[in-house]
Amino acid sequence: MIPRQSFERDTATSLPLHDAQVLTAGGSIALIRLGDQVYTLRITRAGKLILTK
Template sequence: MSLMQNLPHPRNIDDIDGTASYDARDLIVNGLKAEIVLDGQTYTLRITRAGKLILTK
């Protein structure tokens, strides 16, 4: 099973440019963090206590 199959369904897809919108809480299913891989590099997405998003490498 690939990682793409585990993605939540987007909340919305823009008809003009095809941009998919996701709720961050759907991506961060454990409430703590999610790892995002791009070209072999792993990034960490997390929600702070203040409700802000932080993406780090």
């Protein structure tokens, strides 16, 4: 199954709009790389996002 595009554009601000469910492939955790650092994005049971190094 090929996931749909992971981001859209917010029409009001023209900024990228990312769907956390797509980033985590329907799960609750995704790894995000910025340069040589890797961060963990987690969706909590309460539906909040936590980003940690």
